[in-house]
Structure formats: structure tokens, C-alpha cells
Amino acid sequence: MEFRVLGPLQVVDGGRQLTLGGPKQRCMLATLLLNANRPVSAERLSEALWGHDQPASAAANLRSYAAGLRRAFDEAGEGERLSTDRPGYRLTVHRGELDLQLFEELLAQGREALTKADQGPAVAVLRAALAIWRGPAFDGVPSTPLVDAEILRLDELRLTATEDCVEARLASAEHAELIGELTALLAEKPLRERLWAALMLAQYRCGRTGEALETYAGARSALIEHLGLEPGRLLRDLHTRILNRDPQLDLAPSEQPGGVQTGASVWPVCQLPLDTTDFTGRDEVAAHAREVLTRTTTGVPIAVLTGLPGVGKTTLAIRLAHQLRGHYPDGQLFIHLAGGSDSPRTPSAVLAELLRTLGVGGAAIPQGVEERGALLRSRLSDRRVLLVFDDVRDEAQVRHLLPGTPGAAVIVTSRSRLATLPGTRLIDVDLLATEDARSLLEQIIGDGRLDAEPEATETVLKACARLPLAIRIVGAKLAARPGWPVSRLARRLQDEHERLSEFALGDMAIRASVELSYQGLPAAAARLFRRLGLVGNRDNPGWIAAALLDVPDAERELEVLLSANLLQIIGIDAAGQPRYRMHDLLRAYAGEQAAARESAEERESAVRRVYAGWVALAAAATRNLPLIRRPRVETDGFTEWVPEPDIVESHVDKPSAWFDTERVNLVSVVEDVTARGWCDLATRLCAAVDDGFGLNSFWDAGERVAWVVRDCGVRWGDDMAVGVATSALSRISAWRGHLDEAIVLLDESVQRFRSCGEELEYAYAVIQRSFWLGQRQVFDKAMQDVQEGLKIARIFGELGAECSGLRSLAQLHSYLDEHDQAVTSIRAAIDVARELGLPHTQADSLQGAAVFLLNAGHADEGQQAAEQAIELYREAEHRPGEAYALAILGRAYLEQGRHLLAQPPLDQSMKIFTTLGDRRGKALALVCLGRNYLAIGDVARAVPFLGRSLRMSRELGIPWLIDSAESALATIRTNSKDSSTPSHHLT
Structure with a gap:
């Protein structure tokens, strides 16, 4: 918590200002702060607030003001700060929390340094003390005798601190810089003789003797006009000494024109800040930096530590410099260049500071940057010196500061990736492990x-x-x-x-x-930075930047953010494109800036373009899949925002790989879209990712997408969204073996599609339901569904739905032992699949044909169909389909009596099903393996396989697999005379 009185009265906790109440309550707080950590009686508080004219309610009012202050502290979790200390109150303020105390401590340190003639530290400390002031002390606090007296004391203290700082700066040869500052200050404070004297001395040392004498005349006039007094001895003596050109007014010998210390007294120099005692980690990066900075080389090694704001670049640089003091015994110079601020230090000013540190002063410091740089290189020649330049903005700021000969080394810290300095080695400072x-x-x-x-x-x-x-x-x-x-x-x-x-x-x-880096960005890059804070912390592809800015390409803006370490490349995706990520805390800041600088409409449009881009890419990827493309919802022709054609092509050229790469992002995007209530985009995304996730067996991801879209549809009354989502959920449930649940979900999907008039969606849904009803042996309803679906498909000329319907019809005929009709239907399905030209769809039909041909007793044709299906599945990289086709091929060999040939495809299918977690497929492979072992007379190995298949098939509720396992086990019971066979395997 911070208590600020050197300016407007403020209490700040964690960057937030507390609400301090009205004038009297603020006055009470000011009084307590002036007596911090000491009890203040109610009587004294009353006198401070009302003087001698106290109201009758003074005591009650004080209690009310104290309660108000406690409420403010309570909001910051600091309610214990204000305590009742009979008969008054005490405010607890910890060391370093009150700016007034900090100012006085720094002022004392600066004055101590002045007494020791230690001018450099004196200037730094006194400047830091004066920088604490934000305006007039206790600004906005009502006038009371106590506060007014303190204001007068502090104003005088501030002025004397300013005079002390000016004195130290004059001793540090900053006379040229002071002339303008003192002139402006004296316009406000014309009665301060020390300031008049400082201005005269600064002018004299700059060779402007005439102006110094004119300044004396001006000071005399002001004093006579305002006070009726002649100047004091300080000004009169200085005036006389200037007239006499007193040599003692000149700078010390080391600062005189041409006065350069060349002896050993300057060396060694050590300006390193204190090393942290709690430095943690960084072993590898520190070792790499030490190796760079200590290697034998013909040039000057430069290690540029770069990384995002707050990552610890300066802390690491200081640690390295302390570790390398022995390697660079002539000195270690540390210069803060303020590159991230509004006023970065100029190379000229930094060179002057470095030269003064190295014993060059006064007019011996050249005026030009080139000349100053040359003199610095001369001073560093043949010296083993380490220079640390902290917070460098760009190469131009530091280029003239570099040594020119071997022996010296340089550490640079920068938020930017400085890569063009000679001999530079970029070292990324990453987040802590x-x-x-x-x-x-x-x-x-x-x-x-x-x-x-x-x-x-x-x-x-x-x-x-x-x-x-x-x-x-x-x-x-x-x-x-x-x-x-x-x-x-x-x-x-x-x-x-x-x-x-x-x-x-x-x-x-x-x-x-972070603000320091953000303020230095060009307008377009700053806008991109802000908007990246709106889209969630994902591993984002680069096209998102173009969507946020609504431009064809945003590569230049991305490069700016990368160079500023406000964005990171975290890898290359399957399309060969870089992936970007923003740190969580940078993203929070970016989101704040977006909310503050852009309208709600601008923010919403930017985010919606991103999500529309995901729809467009997912739809394009689905079009490239070797599957029947169910319409479900219109994604073709969706042009709300689409990435450039070359971006689309490069990303979805390999659709399965794209879905694999973007799986997590797509789920996150759908969650974001539904949270915003954008059901239209959510439905399109659900439809666009369904096939891609299914083909890759991303069932968990698909389920998450479908559930959040369904919930969104229910919440907003969108039947289409609910229908698409429940259709996807039903397929996932069926794959997991929950067939009854899948049918219930599909019932809702059918109802929703009917209610919103989506006939093709309805046709696909009833055809799918017929397939699962057939497996449940609900044949009448299944036949009704498939015939209705086929009728709609043929009316609309929807070949995908017709192909699916013919496969389902073939399955129903097979279940009803109508094998010839089953073969006829599946062959028709193969013809339609070939017309569609989709390998995966042809493979599905061929796999079905293999089953129905085997059921009809055509083992050789079944084998051929299974082999063709395997080839097409492998071409489409569809592992689940390949596994089922392998199991069917094993069954074909089994029925041909070619038992040795049956074993390898069955083993392969079992391995794939296990990897995919497909229990239905495992039950199929197990029963086929068991029957194959039984056929070759290996009953001991057959029984466990058949037993496992039977238990799994009963759990999944698959009648035909149950029948197959039970019939094989029944054969074993009938024929087996081996009493040692465990009975529990036979049930």
C-alpha cells in the first residue's frame, strides 16, 4: 500500500486508488499520516478539522470519518491499518509506504553524499527524491493550521533539495544543461539567492561571462523590488569573483579544458548496482552468456539479453557483470538508457557521462557524437572493461557507445531484438522454469x-x-x-x-x-497488440492478425510485436506456418487497452472476423476430406470474413493434419463463440469440425464442441444448433458403444430438423437412426426410416444421403437373412460412392459389401471387397475404417479355412482398436480371433478371447456379436472333453 501526500492526497493499493471520502475525512487522514504510527487523540483530531469552532457532533463525526476510512482500507484487505487507540486513533504505515518519509530519507542520503564530495551518487539520489513529488503537498486537503504548517515546511524542503541537487550537478559539470532549467525555475521563485548564484556560475563556466553579470543585475532588481533589500553576501561575492575571473570558479583540474586524467587514479571503475541475493534459475542462459563474453576473439563480444517486459533481463545482466568482475578488472560500467520510456537518453548525453566517469571533463568532452564516440574508444583502448547498457531502445541508441578494440565486452538489455550490431549474440531470456x-x-x-x-x-x-x-x-x-x-x-x-x-x-x-513497450509501437502494431488481448490465450496462427486488423496480410505488424518481445513464436505448425502466443499478463494489459481505446462495436467486429475465419478454414478442411459431405448447415459460401486464398490452401491442404494441429484451438473457439451467444457461428463451427474430428477419432474434443453448441442452441431457442449438435453427439455415443443413448440423441436431432424445416438434415438423421435401430433389431422402424430418408435424398439428388441409405438398407436385409437383397443394395451403394468420387465413402461401402458377401456365403468376393476397402482406408489415412476392414478380412480368411492367413490382419486390427479405445471394434476382433483359434483346435487360447468378446458385447448391447461369441462357446461346451477349461470363460 502507498500513502501519497507530496501532491494530491492518495492511498494506492496494487495500482488502485482507494476512495477517501469527503474533505473532512481526507483532512482526518492527512492528520493521521502526519502522525503515522502514533496515537492521535480525538481532541487533537477535532482541533485539526474544526479549530476552535467545533460542532456538537464532532465526536460522532470523527467516528463516521474513521468508519469511512476503514471501509476504504477493507476494500484493499487492509482494514486493520486504522485502529482505535483510546482516546483516539492510530494509522499504521510501514517503512517505505509514505512518500513523505521516503523523500526525507533520500534527501538525507543525498546530502550525506554531498558532504563527502561524492557528486555522482548525490545527483542520482537527489533527483530520485525530487521525482517523488507529483504537485503541491496535500493538494486538495482543506486548510487547517496543522496541514498548512506542514505544507510550508515541505515546500521549503523541496526548494532546498532542488538547490542541493543543482549544486551537485554543477560539481558534475552539468552547467550547460542547467542554464535553461534554472532560468525557468527562477521565473517562479525569483527570491532564491542560491538559484541565482547557480545560474551565474553555470553561465560563467560556459564562457558566457556577460550573461552571468546580467543575471546578477536581474537578481538585484528582483530582490530590491520584492524585498527592498540588496543581494546577500553569496551573490555579491560571486559577482566580484566573476568580475575578477577567479580561477577557483573553474572546474577541478580533471574537468578543465583539455584536462583528462590519464593516471591510474581513474581505474578500476565499478558502477554495478547491487546483485540480488535471491537470484534463481537461469543456469543455462547465464552459462551461455558467460561463454559469449569471455571467449577469445578479435572483436568485442556483445551479449544482447532480450525478452518480454518483466522477465528479468536487467537482474540477469547485473548478476553476469558481478560474476565477470575478475575477467574485466579495469572496470564495470553500468548505464541505464531508458529506452522504453518517453524520453530515452541520447547517445550524446550517455557518451558525456561515460567520458566523465573515465576522467574526461569540461571542454575536453567534444560536442559531436562521432567525436565523443572516438574519444570513448580511445579511453577504453587496451583496457579490460565490461560495459552494461540497460534498457536499450534500438541499435542507433547504443552503436556509438561500443568499444573499438578487443579486451572490452558489452552486455545489452533490450525489449527489442537487436540483431544488427557487429559481433552481437542474441540471448533470449525466457520465463522461469x-x-x-x-x-x-x-x-x-x-x-x-x-x-x-x-x-x-x-x-x-x-x-x-x-x-x-x-x-x-x-x-x-x-x-x-x-x-x-x-x-x-x-x-x-x-x-x-x-x-x-x-x-x-x-x-x-x-x-x-508493459506500458513502456506498448507506447513505442506504431499505430497499426499497437492496434494489433490490443486486439490480440481479445481472442484468448491460444497458440494462434498468423492469419488471425489479418482478421483482427481486417487486412489481407499483417506480417509487418507481427514482426514489430515480435521484435518488441510483446509476442512470441512458439513453434511451426503442420502447414509450415509460425504459431504465436502472448503471455497471460501481456494479454490482460492488451485487453485493458482495447477496452479503453476502442468501442464495443470495434472490438466485437474484430473478434467476430477471427471466428468467421475459423469457420471458413474448418469448412475448407472438411471439403478436402475424403468423406460424404453432409450439408447439416451452410458453410460453403460463408464469406463474413475469409483468409486470403493462399492462406486457406496452405493451411488445409492436408486436412487431417490441420484438424490435429487446431483441435485445441477449435474447441476453445467454439467455447468463446457460444459464451458470446453467437449461435450462427457456433452451429457452423460444430458442423465444420464434426467430420474432421470423427475421422481423426478426436471424440473427446468433438463431444465438448457438441455439448456447448447444444447448450447454446437450447439457451437461445435455435433448433438448427440443437439438431446439428445432438446429431454429432449421437455418433460419438454410438462409437463409444452407448447405442441406446445414441438413438435417444438422434431422436431429438430428427425432431429439431423437422421443426425448422431442414429436409436434407432430416434425411441424413433418419438414415443414421435406421442404421442403429437395425443393430438393436428394431427392424420395422429402421426400415421405415431408411425408406423415408432415401426418398428425400433422391428428390433432392443428394448422392451422399442416398449412399448412406443404401448401406443401411443392405445392413437391414442382412439382419433379416435377406442376403441377396443385402448384396444388391450394397453394390448400388458402391456405384453411388464411385460417382461421388470419395475414397473414404467407397471404402465404407466396400467394407459393408465384404460383410454382406460373407453373410451370403461368398467368401472369395468378401475377401476381395475387404482388401479393396483396406487400400482405400489407408489412402485416406482413416485408421478406424482400416481396423474394421482388417477384422473383416481376417473373418474372410477364417471362412475360407485359411487360418494362418487370418491371424495377421486380426492381430493388426486388435492393435489399432486398442490404440483408438474402440470397444466395439475390440469385441469384433476378439470374437474373430477366438473363432480362428477354435478352428485350428487351440481351445485353450480360443476360450479367453471369446469370453472377453462376449462380456464386452453384452455391455455394449450388440446382438450379432453376442450371438457369434455365444455360438462359438456353445460349440466348445458340446465338443470339449477338457475338464480343466475354466468354466467362467464359457459364460
Whole structure:
């Protein structure tokens, strides 16, 4: 939690400002903050709020204001901050939480450095202290004697801190930079003699003696006008010394024109920040970087540490620099270039700082960048120096800062992928490994708290998504609040919309870190970044970027985001295209920016184009499958948004591989679409993925898609959506052996298609139902369904439905022992399949023909049909069909009495069914294997196979398989005289 009084009064927790109430309540808070961690009596509070004119209700009002403040703290989980301390109140403020305390601590440090003539640290610390101020102290707090007195004290303290900082900067030879700043400051504060003196000295040191004397005259006029007084001794003495050109006013010898220290006093130089004691992981990347930076080379080794914001590039660079101090004994220079900020440091300013550090000062520092760079290279020549340039924006910012001769080395950290610097080795700093992420959190807060709450710990670490900055923030929060259980923070991190606000503490904030990179993006890349935050955290193909921007191609914008490490390539897909992913916390920030900068209509249109692109690609992939294409819902001609033709062709040229690659994405997309209530897109997606998932046996994925689409259809009253989804669910249930459930689902599908007037959908559904009713021996209803479906198919000329209907009709004839009619129907189905030109459909018909020919006693023809089916299934890469055809081929050999030939295809089919988890297929293969062993007289091996098949067939409810297994086992009972055969196998 942060308490801010150096500017508008604010209390900030996790990046969120607390609501502090009205003027009197804010005044009470200000009074408590000025007495932080000390009890403040109700009497004193009343006097602070109302002076001597206190209302009769003062005590009640104070209780009300205290309750209001507690409510605000409670919302941040910090209700214990304000406690009742009789007869008043106490506000608990931890070290580092109140900006006023931090300012005073830094000011004391800066002044101590000044007393030691340690100008560089003094400037840095005093600047940091002044940067805390956001405006006038206690801005917006009502005037009270206590607050007003503190405001006067703080204003004076701020001005003296400014004067101290100016003094330190003058001693650091920043006189040229100060002239403009002091002129502007004196326009506001014309009575500050130290500032007038600083301006005179800065002008004098820049060789502008006349202007320095004019400044004295201006100072004298201002003082006489406002105060009626002559300048004090400080200004009068300086005026005299300037007139006399006092040499002591000049810079120290090392800073004089041409004054360059060449002795050993400058070396070695070490500017490295403190190394972290809890550094965790990074062993491999650190070893690689050390190898790059220490190898013997004729040039200057440069290791560029690149990675997304907050990944720990600077921490790693500092660790490496400390480890390499012995290898570079002449010095280690650390320069922050602020490349990610609105005001990145210029090469010229950085060169001047480096040269001053190395003993060059005053006019000895050339004006031009080229000349300064040359002088730096000269100073570094033959020196073993390590330079660390932190937060570099681009190559141009650092190119002139590089050494020119071997012996030195450079570490660069950058959010961009700097690849054009000579001798550069790019080193990607990735997210922490899972175990290292936990280890870092343990080191910050102690492992006892994590071990006590393992589930909450996992939730916190998952929210951090292995990003070191996020882990350090939550670790610091927990370390600062030893009374907090981990579960409390875990609950706060579960709200994705508020998560980024929780990742903020002091000067550490994920939002601020990412913002630096985001603000540097070109407009189109920034728009793409924002919109990528709208589509879920998937492994996305590149065409999604084009859809989000509504352009044919967005490769340039993707490259910008990749270069800025705001997006990552995580692999290459089956189509040879890169896959992209955005870190969870970057995606949360991107979504925030989209909500803030784009209208709801713009956001919705962008997302809908993406989902329409998935429909178009899934439909194109399905068209390339070797299957009967059931219409179910119109996806052909769907043009709401379609990727460019070359993108479509490259992605779905191998449709089975495409469905395999995109399976997880497609399920996630359907979930997103249904959550938005877009039933039209959801139905099209369900229809488009059904065949692809089925062909690849992705039953779990298909089931998830179908159920969420069905629920969406029911919720929105969309019969077409429900019909398509329940049709898909019925096929999955049948494959899993739940035939009764499949028929019930298909009954609903038939009803829905009838109610919305989709006749072809209805025809496919009743034909499918006839197939399963036949297996359940409900022959009359099955025959009625197939004849109705065939009639509709022929009216519409729908060859796919006619082919399916003829196969179902052949099955029914076979069940009724009408073998000739079965063969006639299946041969008609083969003719239609050939007309369709679909290998998979022909294979299905040939497989059916093989079964019906075998049932009719035509074993040789059945064998040929099975072999042809196997060939076509393999051509279509359809493993389930291949397995069934192999089992049928084994049966054909069995009925031909060629038992040795039967064994291999039956073993192969059993292996495939086991891999696919197809219990119906396993029951078929088991009964065929058992009958084959029985035929060769190996009863001991036959009985277990037949017993397993019988149990599985009874569980699945497949009558003809039950009959086949029971008849074989009955033969064994009749003929077997082996009393040792286990009886339980025969039932």
C-alpha cells in the first residue's frame, strides 16, 4: 500500500486508488499520516478539522470519518491499518509506504553524499527524491493550521533539495544543461539567492561571462523590488569573483579544458548496482552468456539479453557483470538508457557521462557524437572493461557507445531484438522454469508459508505465469504482510479483470513495465497488440492478425510485436506456418487497452472476423476430406470474413493434419463463440469440425464442441444448433458403444430438423437412426426410416444421403437373412460412392459389401471387397475404417479355412482398436480371433478371447456379436472333453 501526500492526497493499493471520502475525512487522514504510527487523540483530531469552532457532533463525526476510512482500507484487505487507540486513533504505515518519509530519507542520503564530495551518487539520489513529488503537498486537503504548517515546511524542503541537487550537478559539470532549467525555475521563485548564484556560475563556466553579470543585475532588481533589500553576501561575492575571473570558479583540474586524467587514479571503475541475493534459475542462459563474453576473439563480444517486459533481463545482466568482475578488472560500467520510456537518453548525453566517469571533463568532452564516440574508444583502448547498457531502445541508441578494440565486452538489455550490431549474440531470456518460479517465491517469503498452503501457492504461481517481476511483486506483498495467508492473495489474483492491479507494489508494476513497450509501437502494431488481448490465450496462427486488423496480410505488424518481445513464436505448425502466443499478463494489459481505446462495436467486429475465419478454414478442411459431405448447415459460401486464398490452401491442404494441429484451438473457439451467444457461428463451427474430428477419432474434443453448441442452441431457442449438435453427439455415443443413448440423441436431432424445416438434415438423421435401430433389431422402424430418408435424398439428388441409405438398407436385409437383397443394395451403394468420387465413402461401402458377401456365403468376393476397402482406408489415412476392414478380412480368411492367413490382419486390427479405445471394434476382433483359434483346435487360447468378446458385447448391447461369441462357446461346451477349461470363460 502507498500513502501519497507530496501532491494530491492518495492511498494506492496494487495500482488502485482507494476512495477517501469527503474533505473532512481526507483532512482526518492527512492528520493521521502526519502522525503515522502514533496515537492521535480525538481532541487533537477535532482541533485539526474544526479549530476552535467545533460542532456538537464532532465526536460522532470523527467516528463516521474513521468508519469511512476503514471501509476504504477493507476494500484493499487492509482494514486493520486504522485502529482505535483510546482516546483516539492510530494509522499504521510501514517503512517505505509514505512518500513523505521516503523523500526525507533520500534527501538525507543525498546530502550525506554531498558532504563527502561524492557528486555522482548525490545527483542520482537527489533527483530520485525530487521525482517523488507529483504537485503541491496535500493538494486538495482543506486548510487547517496543522496541514498548512506542514505544507510550508515541505515546500521549503523541496526548494532546498532542488538547490542541493543543482549544486551537485554543477560539481558534475552539468552547467550547460542547467542554464535553461534554472532560468525557468527562477521565473517562479525569483527570491532564491542560491538559484541565482547557480545560474551565474553555470553561465560563467560556459564562457558566457556577460550573461552571468546580467543575471546578477536581474537578481538585484528582483530582490530590491520584492524585498527592498540588496543581494546577500553569496551573490555579491560571486559577482566580484566573476568580475575578477577567479580561477577557483573553474572546474577541478580533471574537468578543465583539455584536462583528462590519464593516471591510474581513474581505474578500476565499478558502477554495478547491487546483485540480488535471491537470484534463481537461469543456469543455462547465464552459462551461455558467460561463454559469449569471455571467449577469445578479435572483436568485442556483445551479449544482447532480450525478452518480454518483466522477465528479468536487467537482474540477469547485473548478476553476469558481478560474476565477470575478475575477467574485466579495469572496470564495470553500468548505464541505464531508458529506452522504453518517453524520453530515452541520447547517445550524446550517455557518451558525456561515460567520458566523465573515465576522467574526461569540461571542454575536453567534444560536442559531436562521432567525436565523443572516438574519444570513448580511445579511453577504453587496451583496457579490460565490461560495459552494461540497460534498457536499450534500438541499435542507433547504443552503436556509438561500443568499444573499438578487443579486451572490452558489452552486455545489452533490450525489449527489442537487436540483431544488427557487429559481433552481437542474441540471448533470449525466457520465463522461469516452474520449479524456479516456486523457488524464487520461497526465497522472498520463506518456504514455510508456501508449504502450509500448497493449493493457494499454485494459484498464485499460475497467476504470475512464471514472470519474475510478477513473482517479486506478490512475494514482496506477502513478505510485507506476514499475517496474510497465501490464500488471501490467491483469491484476489483469480479475478482476471483486476489481476494487473494486484501486480503493483511501490516502483514495481507489471502495467507500467508493459506500458513502456506498448507506447513505442506504431499505430497499426499497437492496434494489433490490443486486439490480440481479445481472442484468448491460444497458440494462434498468423492469419488471425489479418482478421483482427481486417487486412489481407499483417506480417509487418507481427514482426514489430515480435521484435518488441510483446509476442512470441512458439513453434511451426503442420502447414509450415509460425504459431504465436502472448503471455497471460501481456494479454490482460492488451485487453485493458482495447477496452479503453476502442468501442464495443470495434472490438466485437474484430473478434467476430477471427471466428468467421475459423469457420471458413474448418469448412475448407472438411471439403478436402475424403468423406460424404453432409450439408447439416451452410458453410460453403460463408464469406463474413475469409483468409486470403493462399492462406486457406496452405493451411488445409492436408486436412487431417490441420484438424490435429487446431483441435485445441477449435474447441476453445467454439467455447468463446457460444459464451458470446453467437449461435450462427457456433452451429457452423460444430458442423465444420464434426467430420474432421470423427475421422481423426478426436471424440473427446468433438463431444465438448457438441455439448456447448447444444447448450447454446437450447439457451437461445435455435433448433438448427440443437439438431446439428445432438446429431454429432449421437455418433460419438454410438462409437463409444452407448447405442441406446445414441438413438435417444438422434431422436431429438430428427425432431429439431423437422421443426425448422431442414429436409436434407432430416434425411441424413433418419438414415443414421435406421442404421442403429437395425443393430438393436428394431427392424420395422429402421426400415421405415431408411425408406423415408432415401426418398428425400433422391428428390433432392443428394448422392451422399442416398449412399448412406443404401448401406443401411443392405445392413437391414442382412439382419433379416435377406442376403441377396443385402448384396444388391450394397453394390448400388458402391456405384453411388464411385460417382461421388470419395475414397473414404467407397471404402465404407466396400467394407459393408465384404460383410454382406460373407453373410451370403461368398467368401472369395468378401475377401476381395475387404482388401479393396483396406487400400482405400489407408489412402485416406482413416485408421478406424482400416481396423474394421482388417477384422473383416481376417473373418474372410477364417471362412475360407485359411487360418494362418487370418491371424495377421486380426492381430493388426486388435492393435489399432486398442490404440483408438474402440470397444466395439475390440469385441469384433476378439470374437474373430477366438473363432480362428477354435478352428485350428487351440481351445485353450480360443476360450479367453471369446469370453472377453462376449462380456464386452453384452455391455455394449450388440446382438450379432453376442450371438457369434455365444455360438462359438456353445460349440466348445458340446465338443470339449477338457475338464480343466475354466468354466467362467464359457459364460
